[in-house]
Amino acid sequence: MDDVKIRLYVDQPMGAGQSLTLDKGQAHYLFGVMRQGLGARLAVFNGRDGEWLAELRAAGKRGGELVCLEQRTAQRDPPDLWLLFAPIKKARTDFIVEKAAEMGAARILPVQTDFTNAERIRQDRLQAHAVEAAEQCGGTYVPEVAGLCRLSRLLDGWDAARQIMFCDEALAGGSSALAGSLAGPWAILIGPEGGFSQAERARLRGLPFAHAVSLGPRILRADTAAVAAMTVWQQALGDWQ
Amino acid sequence: MDDVKIRLYVDQPMGAGQSLTLDKGQAHYLFGVMRQGLGARLAVFNGRDGEWLAELRAAGKRGGELVCLEQRTAQRDPPDLWLLFAPIKKARTDFIVEKAAEMGAARILPVQTDFTNAERIRQDRLQAHAVEAAEQCGGTYVPEVAGLCRLSRLLDGWDAARQIMFCDEALAGGSSALAGSLAGPWAILIGPEGGFSQAERARLRGLPFAHAVSLGPRILRADTAAVAAMTVWQQALGDWQ
Numbered sequence: 001m002d003d004v005k006i007r008l009y010v011d012q013p014m015g016a017g018q019s020l021t022l023d024k025g026q027a028h029y030l031f032g033v034m035r036q037g038l039g040a041r042l043a044v045f046n047g048r049d050g051e052w053l054a055e056l057r058a059a060g061k062r063g064g065e066l067v068c069l070e071q072r073t074a075q076r077d078p079p080d081l082w083l084l085f086a087p088i089k090k091a092r093t094d095f096i097v098e099k100a101a102e103m104g105a106a107r108i109l110p111v112q113t114d115f116t117n118a119e120r121i122r123q124d125r126l127q128a129h130a131v132e133a134a135e136q137c138g139g140t141y142v143p144e145v146a147g148l149c150r151l152s153r154l155l156d157g158w159d160a161a162r163q164i165m166f167c168d169e170a171l172a173g174g175s176s177a178l179a180g181s182l183a184g185p186w187a188i189l190i191g192p193e194g195g196f197s198q199a200e201r202a203r204l205r206g207l208p209f210a211h212a213v214s215l216g217p218r219i220l221r222a223d224t225a226a227v228a229a230m231t232v233w234q235q236a237l238g239d240w241q
Numbered sequence: 242m243d244d245v246k247i248r249l250y251v252d253q254p255m256g257a258g259q260s261l262t263l264d265k266g267q268a269h270y271l272f273g274v275m276r277q278g279l280g281a282r283l284a285v286f287n288g289r290d291g292e293w294l295a296e297l298r299a300a301g302k303r304g305g306e307l308v309c310l311e312q313r314t315a316q317r318d319p320p321d322l323w324l325l326f327a328p329i330k331k332a333r334t335d336f337i338v339e340k341a342a343e344m345g346a347a348r349i350l351p352v353q354t355d356f357t358n359a360e361r362i363r364q365d366r367l368q369a370h371a372v373e374a375a376e377q378c379g380g381t382y383v384p385e386v387a388g389l390c391r392l393s394r395l396l397d398g399w400d401a402a403r404q405i406m407f408c409d410e411a412l413a414g415g416s417s418a419l420a421g422s423l424a425g426p427w428a429i430l431i432g433p434e435g436g437f438s439q440a441e442r443a444r445l446r447g448l449p450f451a452h453a454v455s456l457g458p459r460i461l462r463a464d465t466a467a468v469a470a471m472t473v474w475q476q477a478l479g480d481w482q
Contacts, residue, residue, distance in 0.1 A: 076458070095336075102465050104457065137459040176481045215472075216345065216481040217317070218378040224343050227465055231456075231472035240417045240457040 004053065006034060006042035007135045009142060014049040014068050019057070022064035031059050043072060047134070047142040050075040077141050078104035079238040080185040082162070084154070085109075085226060086116040086192035095223045096190075097126045097145060101133035103230035104239060105143050111151040111189075114197035121148045151189075151200065155207070162187055164210040167229050169195050169219050176214050178236050186237065188229045190222050245294065247275060247283040248376045250383060255290040255309050260298070263305035272300050284313060288375070288383040291316040318382050319345035320479040321426040323403070326350075326467055327357040327433035328389070336464045337431075338367045338386060342374035344471035345480060346384050352392040352430075355438035362389045392430075392441065396448070403428055405451040408470050410436050410460050417455050419477050427478065429470045431463050 008030070010020050022030065030036045036056060044054045044066065051072045058065035083105040087093040093110070100108045108130065110121050126145040134142045158164075165178060166189040189204075196204065204210050215228045234240040249271070251261050263271065271277045277297060285295045285307065292313045299306035324346040328334040334351070341349045349371065351362050367386040375383045399405075406419060407430040430445075437445065445451045456469045475481040 098462075099465050102459055102461050103469070104459060137461065139459045176476055214481075216475055216479075218343055218345060218380045220343050220378065221339075224340050224468055227468040228344070228472040231469040232476065234457055235417055235473065235476075238457075240455075 004041055004043045006030070006036070007051070007138070008042055008044050009046065009131045009135055010044050010066070011046055014044065014046055014052045016068060016070060018068040020044065020054065020066040020068065022066065024062050027060065027062065027064045030056070030064065041069075042066075044068070045134075045140045047140065048075060051140050073140065075140050078106045078139075078143070079234075081105055081230070081233060081238060082107045082109055082185075082187035083190070083226060083230065084111050084151070084187055085190040085222060086111055086113045086151075087118045087121050087148070088116065088193055088222070092221070092223050093121065093126070094129050096226045097129045098133040099223060099227050100230070101130045101139070101143050102137045103227060104139070104234060105230065106141075107146065108143050109146045109154070110148045111154060112148060113151045113192050114200055115194040116192045118148065123147055152203075155203065160209050161185065162209070164189055164204070164207065165213050165229065165233060166204050166210055167191060167215050167225050168201065168212045170201065176216065176232055178211060178213065178232070182237055186233065188226075188233060190225050190229060193222055245282055245284045247271070247277070248292075248379070249283055249285050250287065250372045250376050251285045251307070252287055255285065255287055255293045257309060257311060259309045261285065261295065261307040261309065263307065265303050268301065268303065268305045271297070271305065282310075283307075285309070286375075286381045288381065289316060292381050314381065316381050319347045319380075319384070320475075322346055322471070322474060322479060323348045323350055323426075323428035324431070324467060324471065325352050325392070325395070325428055326431040326463060327352055327354045327392075328359045328362050329357065329434060329463070333462070333464050334362065334367070335370050337467050338370045339374040340464060340468050341471070342371045342380070342384050343378045344468060345380070345475060346471065347382070348387065349384050350387045350395070351389045352395060353389060354392045354433050355441055356435040357433045359389065364388055393444075396444065401450050402426065403450070405430055405445070405448065406454050406470065406474060407445050407451055408432060408456050408466050409442065409453045411442065417457065417473055419452060419454065419473070423478055427474065429467075429474060431466050431470060434463055
C-alpha cells in the first residue's frame, strides 16, 4: 500500500474511479501549503466510506480534482458514545472538540448549564476542528458537533436507553469505575468549571440511567476531564478493549 | 472551615502564626486583579506543608504580607510517577505540563527524541504553568519541571527499579492494560508527534522494565496521549484507585 503523508476529509461519495472536486480551501492547502502537484497521491475519507487512496488530476487556484483509486481501509465508526460539555472559554472549547474526535466520540453536544454563561457557540468552527482532528488522528469518522442546548431541556427529552456517565468534582476521591448494567449507548457529561448547581446535581442523581463517577482526588479542568473520562469509558466499554 | 475562593502557591515555610511575604506578582494578582483587601482570607500552600488558611495583613503595590492561621488540609503527595514527553509546539507543551500537574505527576521531564527538533525549553515558564495548575486543581503538590535532556542519555542512566510505560502509536489497537510486576516507581513516556525512531523503539522494547501500551485505535496528539496514559496509570496503580 502506498505510504501517503496527507489525509484529507472530502464530503463527497467515494468509490473506485470516482472523481472528487476540491474547494478553494482544500486547493490552497494541497497546492499552496503542502506543495503537491499533479499525480500526487493522498488519503481521503468522507466519514462514511472508509479511507481511499486518491490521485491529483487537476490543480488550480480556486479548486482541483482528485480521483479515487482504491480503498485503503474500511469504514470504522466509533462506539455509540456522546460527549456533553459546557463550553466556556474559546481555546478550551476548541480543545475539547478536538480531543473528543481523537478519543472516539460519535457525537459532541455543547450544553448550557446553570453555571455556564455561553450564549452561543461557533458551531461551524467547532465542526471544522472535529474534521481536522479526524484528519490528524487517522480515523475515518467525523463526529457531528450539535448546536448549543440547555442541559435541562436535553434531559427533558432524554432517551432512557442511553446511560449517562457524569463526572462530578464533588465526588473527588470516589470511584472512577463504571458500575451497573453497561450495555447500550452512552453519553459522558463533563461539568462546567465551577461545577454543577445543586439543582442539576440533584436531578442527575435522581436519574436511574445516570452514573456519577470520580476522576481522582484533584479537580480537573474541563478539557482534561473530557479526555480522562473518555479514557475510562473506552477502556471499560469502548474500542480500546 | 472558611470557604475561600483563592488558592495561592507561596514558596515559604508555613505554620500557625507564620508570616508570609508576597512578591510583586502575587501582590498585583491579589490586590489588582482579585481586589482583595486587608483581612481577606485565602488558601496558601508551598508544596510541602499542606494547605493553610491565611489572612492578608499588609498590602502594597510591590508586595504584601499574609499570616497563616490554621492548616486546612494535610500535605498530599502524588504517587511516584514521572511524565516524560517530547516538547514540540509551545502551546501543546504548556498544555502537557498543566495536564501532568492536574493528573498527579510527581515530576515532569521534557526529553529530546530522534524526531524532536526542540533545542531548548523555557523551563521557568513551564514551571510557572505547573504552579498555576496546582493552584487551580486543589492539589498541595507542585511537580518539578526538569531541564531538557536527550532520551538516550536519560535511558543510559536509568534506574531499572523505575518501570516505564511507553505509549507507542505503532501499537494502535493493541492492549491498553498494564501487565507484569507493577509495584514501585513508574514513568510514562509519551512519544513525539511523528513517533519514535526505529532505533528508539528497538531500544525501548529491549528494556526489561519498559512496557509498550496502546492508547486505542486512533493516533492521539501528544497532549491527549499524556492525559489518557496518566488516566490508565492512575486508575490501575495510582491515587484514583
